[in-house]
Amino acid sequence: MDVTSLYTIIPNGEVLVTLKPFLEKRIIKELSTDTLLRLAELVFTPNCFSFNCEFFQQINGVAMGTKMGPSCANLFVGYVEEQFSKRVAVKRRTETAEKRKKQKCENSGKNGTKKRK
Numbered sequence: 475m476d477v478t479s480l481y482t483i484i485p486n487g488e489v490l491v492t493l494k495p496f497l498e499k500r501i502i503k504e505l506s507t508d509t510l511l512r513l514a515e516l517v518f519t520p521n522c523f524s525f526n527c528e529f530f531q532q533i534n535g536v537a538m539g540t541k542m543g544p545s546c547a548n549l550f551v552g553y554v555e556e557q558f559s560k561r562v563a564v565k566r567r568t569e570t571a572e573k574r575k576k577q578k579c580e581n582s583g584k585n586g587t588k589k590r591k
Contacts, residue, residue: 489536
């Protein structure tokens with residue numbers, strides 16, 4: 475992931491997906507999670523700006539000037555890091571289990587037992 479241009483490479487749909495678990499963990503729930511997600515969608519979807527007297531719509535990424543931008547970028551990176559860590563942990567557990575199984579098979583041959591053909 476290119477962190478130097480993080481705001482512009484975050485897919486809008488992914489921001490909403492990453493926001494949901496964090497919103498569900500909050501203590502104060504005066505507004506429902508669905509309502510807050512809809513409001514976030516309104517912030518991130520119609521990213522319009524002007525440059526040199528011309529109007530443009532940013533079709534992907536978080537707009538640089540939004541108040542939610544830095545927080546959502548941090549949550550997005552945290553979410554990606556969490557998903558990566560889970561995958562690494564699963565891979566390590568799988569590799570460890572395979573090593574143990576292999577060692578057990580190797581050790582069983584050294585204890586005077588014969589492997590079946």
